Amino acid sequence: MDAPEWACLLDVLDLIKDKHDGTLAYRKSCRMMICGSCGMRMDGRAVLACKERMKPIVDAGHVPVISAMGNMPVLKDLVVDMSPFWGKIRSVKPWLDPGYDEVAEKERIVSQQQMNVIHKEALCIMCGCCVSECNSMEADPDFMGPAALAKGFRFVGDARDQADVERLNTLNEEHGIWDCTRCYFCNERCPKGVDPRDAIAKLGAESVKQGVDHDMGAKHAKWFIRSTETTGWLRETELVPKTQGIIEAIKQTGFALKLARKGKVPPPFPPHVAADVKEARALRELVGEQGRDGALGIVQGEHALGRIEFTEEAGARENAPEIQPGVEPPPAEG
Template identity: 40%
Template sequence: MQVVFKIVRQNQNSLPRVESYPLDVESSATILDCLNQIKWQQDGTLAFRKNCRNTICGSCSMRINGRSALACKENVGSEIARFSASSAAAPNQIPEITIAPMGNMPVIKDLVVDMQGFWANLKAVDPYVSTAARQVPEREFLQTPAERSQLDQTGNCIMCGACYSECNAREVNPEFVGPHALAKAYRMVADSRDDRTAARLEKYNQGTEGVWGCTRCYFCNSVCPMEVAPMDQIGKIKNEILARKDGQTGRSIRHRKVLIDLVKQGGWIDERQFGLQVVGNNLKDLKGLMSLVPLGLRMLSHGKLPAKFEPSEGAKQVRSLIESVQAFQTESKRL
């Protein structure tokens, strides 16, 4: 079949350009097969990373038709079908596949990006098991099969960078360590051999560089080729933090706890109470309270500040659902 590959190319510190390469390939050919064919037969200057060709090393991650994926995993036929379903291409038009470098990382050349920041952020979460405080001579730190199974999902991460490339939080907040780092961080939190769980949770709870910097866009989950589900792991760290902290610890934790409490009470959020309890810390944070005054005045002037709160009709059902989920989570931890 005839396919045109449109590849975004650029040199370091230069503007990108798009170059087109027509190919005659089988629909079963992987994107990496096609890039190899272009490099070997049409343009030897094309630069991209590759290694195992078997979805193991993560080297060939790049943006394929707008989403980060492994070039060795995606094939021409499925990619054309996926893209055609969401576009208005003419029936007889030669299909096109656009290849671009990953996002959130500076380009070195063509599809090769500088991953130093990616690795530095991974290092920042200390992704190594610590047993320094529990040294027992001539004895291993054994785990039960159940304890080991807690590490399976995060252990599948191949550090391809796809989640980091698509992370909205990382794009707007350079302090956020990224979903890859926090997925690895949860592996340490869940590891029964580690003796630094409390210290780790304190670290991951700080500001917006840790778990509270996540915007919950789910892009990291949608592009992960190994089904690590980084955002789910971030949520698990948040739950661990919330289980150990009370509402006075910080605004991020109050935000989560107050939101759940208010929805349980009324079925939806009483915004008046939400601001006072989260930002004003139940009238204990004067600076926070003062920051609410301009917003409150604007709401009053536009008739947007309700005099009373009306619970939703399904408040009892909502409360029952939340309590059921909380009971399930408590029981799961026991098991």
């Protein structure tokens, strides 16, 4: 296929459709990475066709394989049925709940720092690339998935929304945040830098902070923290009773004994205390002193690190309480 040097994958598909095969089916609209229509796979990874420049690929002598996105039924060629994707997006309440009925007499100003908390999540164009690559969704099609969960944090983290606990309770249900396997494929593949896995981590941290911790996943995470701050190590033998409860732990005694016979279960007593346990405790204290609990404590991935640098420059960390998600902004001066 001859194409101009500037051609992207979408241009090449247009040329194929115009000159070779008018039946080729794919979606497109904006051609500028805004509408989210042209998600597909190139060499097995989800991409936006209008974002992928073809020249470097041609220069490398590579012939890419183009296919439809994963985790959604293929309708024709590169077109998938996105109903499962939209169903999950629609399950997240899509309006702000400010917690008051009357319009305030005074204007309520939301600072840039407060909006920075949800800056990445608000960039989502709903292309479905993250869902296409989600390993949890492949195993459990009912898993809410990265895009809907990122949308969930877009509201939980919004300072104007006061329905955090209600939202977190919903997102903590079966097939919710704790079913993510943390494979990070969604962060890797999102063409807009939304980093949905980070949003899920923020939802988890915010759930624990707000006491929405009935799910096994939350209990598991809490035990990790407790275990490492007390002994510097993860006390694995206590993980099952602490996470699943005593009755479930008793039911698994046979399995535990088999593991113990193979030397795969360390004896619970005396607990294994790390030589440098004071370091783990000091680290925990340091994090506590920063006052960045809940969603603000999550710093993951290079996009997130970039954002923290930005907020450092803007002096936002010195004003940490001001950017707590869900906390009403201080009254405007004057």
